[in-house]
Amino acid sequence: MKRISRCLIWLLVVSLAFGAEPRERESVDSVQVLKVRARDTDPAIRTADLPHYAYVDRDVLAGRTGAAADRHELLLWIPGTQPSGTSGEGPGGAGRFCELAARLGYHAIVLKYPNEQSASICRNDRDPQEFERFRMALIAGGKSKHLSVDRAESIESRLVHLLRHLAKSDPASDWAQFLTPEGAPKWEVLAVAGQSQGGGHAALIALHHRVARVICTGSPKDYSIAHDAPAAWLRLDSATPKERFFTFNHRQDHQGCSPEQQWENLRALGLDRFGPLVDVDREPPPYRHSRMLTTDYPGGKLTSSTAHTMVMNPRHTDVLTPVWSYLLTEPVSR
Template sequence: MKTHITCLLALSASLACAAPTISKRASEIDPRAKEHPEIDFVFTDKKGKPQDVQNASVDTSVKPQGKLVIWLMGHSAPLFERLNSYGLHAIQPHYANKWFGIIPADKRDSGKVLGDIRLEATTGDDHSDLVNIPQPDGMMERSFQFVKWLAKEHPEGKWEQFISEDGKGLRWDKVIISGSSHGATSSARFAKHQKVDRVVCFCGPRDNYETWQALPSATPANRIFGFSHVLDGGWTGDHYCRSWEMMGLNQFGPIVDVDISAPPFQNTRRLITNADVGGSDKRAHSSVVPGGAAVKDKDGKFIHEAVWRYLFNHPVNETGTATPADPDCVKDQQKKAR
């Protein structure tokens, strides 16, 4: 088992070591895992570097919450450090999600394509005619097999608590599904289909020509949280405001600027920032997640620590005051494009 330890500056500004990152290739865990070169989903790149490495961590010195965060984006050590400090287990599975840059634009933007592909990629069930992603290569099964492996190889982490009583899958009532950008959108789409404990969307969701955001949801809308930067193209294009309203998040509070507000941010589910990113929409997009693009104060500390804690820990039954839909937020993006 390959592990590595990354030392980061603790919130107290003293040097401390994060919990070990446990890494394992999906193809080594489950022999059923397959490559799908037709959607550029392979186990190694052209230089032979493994592409199917999965990552997990838990801080066993912190009182556990008994919840598992499944992160649908590239591994983020700064994010996982914070999740572990909250008492959360965290994994980053490798699953067949390379389709989004390959679908022809005329099909991609037709209005009912991306949501179905996202659902197939996350569940491994047949929802789309454009891709063929079997169960062992979907997010659900990859996550389950990874947790089973962790329960065996890292017993001190007590990962078995996330496996269902019949041993056939995960306990999704203990799962927080989260991601940024593409991963945020897939997290939200999956939560429409499968009830989870919580959804945390960084810079997302989008799919601005689709209507799946308004579908009946297995996960109650009060369990869905979003955080994005106002210079992000998802804001300038009305993608985020549209998705948030279609999912009903305006029923739980106004859009709150976290830079001029304090926790609990009016108990809202819709959080934004206007922090200084040098006017860069690209940096704005990534700045809401702990990492290199995140904004720091003059002392070198991240300014959104309280926001990240809120997103993953705020009681879901504590909600803000319902607000009406924003008439300036364009909902019909197809019409706007014409």
């Protein structure tokens, strides 16, 4: 997909218009991509000072003929674990996913946060609540046995400050519609999504808040070795109806847990009530309307790490786009 280079004159005009430091703008056809450094949204941020990415389709916002209808929903993409010393500057495979989401009528964000430590560190804990405690520290700020996260560094705080920043610097896109009058996330119009650890965060957020949709790719992986069972939080009562949960995993993915343990996790969430595990390599959309999708693409023997990221690999968008479109648009009850 052809990318148009940044236009410095346009950046200068935007900077002068909004009285802000120039931000990087790109475009992919009609999709505008905004790159905003985390600390530019909140000076209290001290760690994981990486760029967030925001996506909107200008044709959608303008209501142009042939464009998708504006969903008035925000896709919040939460990335997976990014070990220290590896590059976290770009949006990763989620960039293509968010471009597609924008074309389908969403506003979309790839949110960066302190994600150097994997939740799999909790696998051997005897305390059945440790997985949830670890994740909630990252989601809302707090402490677990394995990490401590200031509120300013948390996913929720970073989201709020990014939306406030975008509401001021890009008012034409109406990012303010995703905040309540009190300045909190308007969860009911958010679709929370993520890869690997990020998908686990998305699922737990949806258990605590009623959201529009949940998309978990390469996840959720929280399986307790100590108890030989899915993490306790997977069986919590859910604020979000379970029919709004969608998952997509690779059959050769052993990261964090085995494929068999992964299916146990999905059953613990109750997703088997909406149909069987469906192989997208063998069945076309709408995949029997299942909430549990799997693939073995491209076939043959893969390493676990390759299989784990395959479901979000931007080099295979021709194959993945029908699955991604289903995850983003399969109707759910309101």
